[in-house]
Amino acid sequence: MDWLWQWHNVGLTWLPFLGMVIGAVIVLLIGLGVVTYEIYFERKVLGWMQGRIGPNRVGPLGLFQSFADILKLLIKEDVVPEKADRSLFLLAPVIAFIPSFMVLAVIPFSRTHVFTANLSIGALYYLALSAITIHGVMLGGWASNNKYALIGGMRSAAQMLSYEIPLGLSLVGVVLMAGSLNLNDIVAAQRTWWFVIPQILGFLVFLVAATAELNRTPFDLPEAESELVAGYHVEYTGFRFAFFMLTEYLYMFAMAGLAATLFLGGWLGPWLPGWLWFAIKVAAFIFFQFWLRATMPRLRVDQLMSFSWKVLLPVALLNLVITAVVKAWV
Amino acid sequence: MNLHPALIAFFIIALAILSAAISFLTLRKVIYMALAIGAVFIGCAAVYILLGAPFVGIAQVLIYAGAITILIMFAIMLTNHEEMEPPFRWTLRNGASAVFCVLLAAALLWIIRSQAWPAQGGTDINRGRSNPAAIGLELFQHYTVAFELVSLLLVVALVGAVMLAQARKEDE
Numbered sequence: 191m192d193w194l195w196q197w198h199n200v201g202l203t204w205l206p207f208l209g210m211v212i213g214a215v216i217v218l219l220i221g222l223g224v225v226t227y228e229i230y231f232e233r234k235v236l237g238w239m240q241g242r243i244g245p246n247r248v249g250p251l252g253l254f255q256s257f258a259d260i261l262k263l264l265i266k267e268d269v270v271p272e273k274a275d276r277s278l279f280l281l282a283p284v285i286a287f288i289p290s291f292m293v294l295a296v297i298p299f300s301r302t303h304v305f306t307a308n309l310s311i312g313a314l315y316y317l318a319l320s321a322i323t324i325h326g327v328m329l330g331g332w333a334s335n336n337k338y339a340l341i342g343g344m345r346s347a348a349q350m351l352s353y354e355i356p357l358g359l360s361l362v363g364v365v366l367m368a369g370s371l372n373l374n375d376i377v378a379a380q381r382t383w384w385f386v387i388p389q390i391l392g393f394l395v396f397l398v399a400a401t402a403e404l405n406r407t408p409f410d411l412p413e414a415e416s417e418l419v420a421g422y423h424v425e426y427t428g429f430r431f432a433f434f435m436l437t438e439y440l441y442m443f444a445m446a447g448l449a450a451t452l453f454l455g456g457w458l459g460p461w462l463p464g465w466l467w468f469a470i471k472v473a474a475f476i477f478f479q480f481w482l483r484a485t486m487p488r489l490r491v492d493q494l495m496s497f498s499w500k501v502l503l504p505v506a507l508l509n510l511v512i513t514a515v516v517k518a519w520v
Numbered sequence: 521m522n523l524h525p526a527l528i529a530f531f532i533i534a535l536a537i538l539s540a541a542i543s544f545l546t547l548r549k550v551i552y553m554a555l556a557i558g559a560v561f562i563g564c565a566a567v568y569i570l571l572g573a574p575f576v577g578i579a580q581v582l583i584y585a586g587a588i589t590i591l592i593m594f595a596i597m598l599t600n601h602e603e604m605e606p607p608f609r610w611t612l613r614n615g616a617s618a619v620f621c622v623l624l625a626a627a628l629l630w631i632i633r634s635q636a637w638p639a640q641g642g643t644d645i646n647r648g649r650s651n652p653a654a655i656g657l658e659l660f661q662h663y664t665v666a667f668e669l670v671s672l673l674l675v676v677a678l679v680g681a682v683m684l685a686q687a688r689k690e691d692e
Binding site: 275278281309310311314315317318319321322324325328329332340344347351370371372 | 551552555558562574575578579581582585586587589590593594597598650651652653
């Protein structure tokens, strides 16, 4: 069974290749399952926080609601606007989705690293690939030939690009402390204490920048319903629209995994098995996102950019300098 | 010829890069060309990763395929919606460019072929360390001055960009 569990340590021959394919399929299925229930719990949690019941009709406690919604999306008519740039319109959801799935490759889900690529540059890989998604969002907005979609796409690209810089800088403190960009090594370096304690400043910057990267409240300007209808995917229907939504929720899962790995000790934890600890930390991050959505109003456009450049970036740089000084002299 | 898996991968990647580059030249719509150049950048990143330099490869994706392609798209989208390249015509300038391109390709090929390259798998470029650690040591031990000069250049460019943007604001 060595080829199945240790494929990242052996050379590329047919059996490890098969292991990689199986791993990718399983991670895809896990991702889809997580996304399905993310949507269900988002609606349920929002309902509870607003004194409502939330979805409760399809299946016991409404547990099959998301499946019904997905089925509805899949059998809807697939509309491509007549004046849209057809090939780009069709390509954009694909460009947006592929990186969101690829970033899951470096997230260490469990102690045994069954489906984790042992990349020496894991943290950077996440940042680089998530930048590719911006192309999909922007092209989708542009190809729709709709002013709301274009404005939404532009806002989204500007926001995701400018918040990627504080996000990346907030990771550097963790990388400095662990002495590695490899996410597996970063988890292993947190055996004495989780990095959220010494890197609390970096964690706060990460939390804000991650929320903005995910385009979630209070940073959901790209799809501000009240002013932009729905932003960049306003012209999309059926399963192409589903792909954009899938991308967003898959990124929420991946970002939760990244937060758990970098700051909350990944699969480390007493008594319970590693994968369960990881699941608990991921669920806590995702719940925090829902909680924020139920609590916060939306930022104004003019506040958005200056907040990233004038507040988050200096704080992240300060954290970096402090970490470097402490690491060098203490 | 020994068909090593890395060699097969190289041929597939090279084919992808070349077809993206050719479509970059043949496509007439500027936004498609931006997308094609993004594909070329990603293909180059794949070659770097194949050669055992994942840091350079990912940096290529982050900076070129990510930031620079997005900047190009921003420029295209904010200026002219239906920007099309005019159809190709043979002029004196195009002919001269073609001749010089062929000459450049020949010169490059000649220089590459006349080098004595290390045999495949002969040297470990990372010297037993992980790739980012090897790059960091090399950068801060052998090329410290060059590295600092490059960062100085970037700071100058940054300050220049801020100055330009500020002058624009005062005009309005």
